[in-house]
Structure formats: C-alpha cells, structure tokens
Amino acid sequence: MSTAPDDDPALRYAEYVLGVLDADVRADVERELASSEAATTAVELWVRRLSPLAAEIAPREPPPHVWLRIRSALQLDASAREQPRSRRPPFPENLRFWQRLSLATSALAAACIVALLLVARHPAPAVPYLASTLAQTDGRIGWTATMDISTARLIVVPAAPELHYRPRAGAVVDRQG
C-alpha cells in the first residue's frame, strides 16, 4: 500500500483496459494510443494481464444470422460459410436464406398464398438484393418484398397501400381485393 494510487499516471492505461473510464477520458487515451508507441505498449501489457479473466465467461452460441450478416457486410463469397466443406454455388444459398425469411413473412400475411417469384437483379459476386411478390388468395399481387442482402433487411411494401391502411383495418388484408 505504499504507492499512492492517485499519483500513478500509468494506471490510466490499466483503467482504460479494465473499462472504468467514461467516454471522454477513454477518447483521450485512444488519441494518445494513435500517436504514442509507449502508450500502446502499456495498454498491450494490461491487456495481457487482465484478459485471461474472460476465461470465466461461458461460451454462448451466436444465432446463425450473425455470421450471415458479417459475410454480407464484408461482401464475402458465399462459399466461406459455417460448413466450409459443403461447398455450394452462391446463388442457391441465398435462395435458401430467402426462402426461410419468406416463411416468416407468410406468417404475417396469413391469408395469402406465398408465391415466390425470385428475381435476382444482379449476378455474382455480390447480390445486393432479391425481390419477390406475395400474392393474395385471388392471385393478385398483394405485396412486394425486397431482401437487402447487404444489411440483411427484409422490406415488405403493399402493392396497393390504400387496401391495407383503411381506418381500423390495421394490418388486416382485404381479402376481397
């Protein structure tokens, strides 16, 4: 206990690694790290000292869509998947993903028959988005669904918005058309 903690400037790097600094002080340390080799070395040393504590945290399986999003964000080839050995052509993989999502969509549009009319707007290497229409029971097109691969977002737009936004109608589909 002989060292006075408040007089030890090197502790700032330990506090940075531990994560107790507020956003402003953290930003100060990061600016310093960008220009100072000594600061970088000090931080690396504290990372080596403290990081092993993470061994106490139990691993948890991330949901499969996380890897898909990472791959999409980086525009990686579809072959770099969870199962690297089962190599498949890129497009059918995207198709399967799309089909899974379309099932979720059909739950929202329960009264409709989902008709998958896949339109790939762009060829490989990167497929920015996929589009499809969702038919109503009478066969008319009820919605257009667009899958934005880069952000892994699905956008569903009614083909005739006035049918779906009548007072009190809410999300209920007008089945008579």
Add this chain to the structure above:
Amino acid sequence: MTALIDDRDALSGLLTRTGRRDQGAFAELYQHTGGRLFGVCLRMLRDPVDAEEVLQEVFTTVWRRADGFDPARANALTWLVALTRNKAIDRLRRRREVLLDDPIDLDRMMDERPTPPDDAEAGQEYVRLQKCLEALEPNQRRSVRAAFFTGATYKELAARCQVPLGTLKSWIRRGLIQLRECLES
C-alpha cells in the same frame, strides 16, 4: 461451434491467414471463437440484440484489421477478447440510459466464478491472474472483477455498488497496482 481450439498456434495461424484475406480461415476462426466472444458480449451488454451487433462489429473489424495482428506480440485469443471488450465498452458508453438502478451486490455476486474454467484449459495466464486476484483485499478483488465483467464506469459502479465514488476508485486503483506487482514478480 463452441468447440474451442485453445491451441494458440492454431488460432494464431487462422488469424494470420485472415489477415491475408483467406476467407476459409476467417470462417474457421469464427467457428472456433465466435461462441466464446459472443459469451463476452452477452455478459457485458446483457442484451442479445446489442450482443449480436457488437459481435458482428468485432468480426468485420477482425477481417479488416487482422493484418495488424502480430503473433510475436500477442496471443490470438487475447487479441480477440480485448477487441471484443473494447467494442462492448464503446457500445455501453453510447447507451443513453445508464444502469444506475441495477444494483451489484459486491459481497455476494462478484466473488463468484459463474463458470469456473478448467484451469488446464484456461491456461497459465489465467491461473496466475486468479492467484494474484485472490491475494487482493476482498473489496479490491470484487470491484476489479465487477469492473471487468460489467464494463461499467467508476461512477456507474459506485452507484450500483452503493459505495462512495472515492472509495470505489481507491479500491480499484490499489487493486490494479497490487495486481501489477503480483503479476510481475
């Protein structure tokens, strides 16, 4: 996917190859470390959506910055854990609402080892750190551990542990100084 290869040479090799834009190595790296790093995200952020987003950020950063990984200078898993904690802490700082009303009972909670790792698997570094932590005065040990696992600021920790800010800072700083001395001895 949670199968862990803690063989540091293997992980180091995967990370190095990722730095050379090897997509297969990158996928394998995710398979072997994604579960462990997601565990870290969940533990610190305590929100699955945030945890998924931070894990995504971590791996996109890995892909872009793995060429800066120097196996002579760092252990691959340590490098990945540090990057993950850093991203999680940044995310915590951006959160508007601070979990000040989310109490931490230092006397009970923070001395637990929720999943005591197999010491052989966790490695020598963990065993040494654990010994040095055990040598600390209890309040120092508990507050350092609470800080590590929550990523909370001094101010948040003081509020959540219901101790004065100065007291908490002093516990943690003295704890860090003693840890440094112990680990260097």
